[in-house]
Amino acid sequence: MTRPVIKRESGQINVTFPTETTSDTPYALHRQHHLDYDHHQHLALDKVMNQLDRLVGLKHVKDFVYEIYAWLHITQQRQKLGLKSSQQTLHMVFKGNPGTGKTTVARILGHLFQEMNVLSKGHLVEVERADLVGEYIGHTAQKTRELVKKALGGILFIDEAYSLARGGTKDFGKEAIDCLVKAMEDHKDEFVLILAGYPDEMDYFLASNPGLPSRFPIQLSFKNYTVSELLAIAELMVCEREYQLSSQAKHKIRQFIAEEMRKPGKNFSNARMVRNLIEKAIREHAVRLLHHSHNTKNDLMTLSAGDFVPLSK
Structure with a gap:
């Protein structure tokens, strides 16, 4: 999976996933050609797509939401012209x-x-x-x-x-x-x-x-998300909190995720586990910097590999 592009603009976090824009699914094809339709006619679609674009993976779910919108929109058009409209x-x-x-x-x-x-x-x-x-x-x-x-x-x-x-x-x-x-x-x-x-x-x-x-x-x-998708989710969560990951931290997160996925049973909690891992790391980071007298902006933002510890600790 290609890594997400995360940008902060005017207080908003924008995330794009390059591989999804080249997919042949209905949602992705529409997103690829999003300039080719009347945005004023599809304001509801734009609002929903902006929310969906922030979600990692879930291609078939995005297709389903797009399908539901298309059906509702065409049904409303048929109703305006006096045509029969099926209820679902x-x-x-x-x-x-x-x-x-x-x-x-x-x-x-x-x-x-x-x-x-x-x-x-x-x-x-x-x-x-x-x-x-x-x-x-x-x-x-x-x-x-x-x-x-x-x-x-x-x-x-x-x-x-x-x-x-x-x-x-x-x-x-x-x-x-x-x-x-x-x-x-x-x-x-x-x-x-x-x-x-x-x-x-x-x-x-x-x-x-x-x-x-x-x-x-x-x-x-x-x-279940893949390891790469969960790492992308981790990066998004970190960015939303105005932190950043060192390259070693990314490697350690990937290791943690892979280890959790290999455990037997149905207890793997996907993005929920990643969120707990990030929040724990932020607390460890705070403890690490607490007695530093001169923390730079980079120090305050960067989560290192040492900040990531097993959740059971």
């Missing part, structure tokens, strides 16, 4: 390990749906099992209805959604599922429901409830 269910399932961008993409979709007048607010309400499931009969339905009400006009994002079915038929999680299904009917087109979680667990969750897959026709997979 926008409830979704996001499958992927932690730190693969699921919540970020959900938030971007909320912005897109607001810009395209699909949702009135476009905000994101992020919840998990504990927010939905109560402790006694009737409590779960009450909590779930309140969260749905809070999400109206936006997106209700349920992380680790498969946990709602873990307790079996007598568990209150089933009551939350039933309540959500009813809300999807009662508040049709008033909010978008996104269920997210580990791929295998989400597949099992959907298979265990025959009525759910048809209600979530859009299912997106968020793959």
Whole structure:
């Protein structure tokens, strides 16, 4: 993967990924020829693309968002000319390990749906099992209805959604599922429901409830980032915090990432792990410079290899 080009201009951080601009995916081809269309007609697309451009990788997800915009735009054009316009269910399932961008993409979709007048607010309400499931009969339905009400006009994002079915038929999680299904009917087109979680667990969750897959026709997979992509994410995070990496620090980060990826199990947290690594290094950097009497600007900005230590330390 070609390294990202990171520039700070007028207080904004702009990131471009050279390999993606030469890709043949719909999103990348459009980005490559972004001057060949009427920007005034596609202001919503420009806003969303600017957000997507800040994301490392996720090419197929970017293509999907571009596809959704195209469908919404053409549907609106057909409506203006009195043509039939098909309605599509926008409830979704996001499958992927932690730190693969699921919540970020959900938030971007909320912005897109607001810009395209699909949702009135476009905000994101992020919840998990504990927010939905109560402790006694009737409590779960009450909590779930309140969260749905809070999400109206936006997106209700349920992380680790498969946990709602873990307790079996007598568990209150089933009551939350039933309540959500009813809300999807009662508040049709008033909010978008996104269920997210580990791929295998989400597949099992959907298979265990025959009525759910048809209600979530859009299912997106968020793959683990590569080592190079995670290093690019690390550089972006460092730049956003107005730090910089020494060449030795970059090499050490790459080693850390590779070691973490080789560990067995499903605990690899992708960008989340990288963020924790960077934040830990910033604290180590501060300790290192604390008793230096004359720190230069370069000293205050540069994270060295020695600042990067195992997170378990």
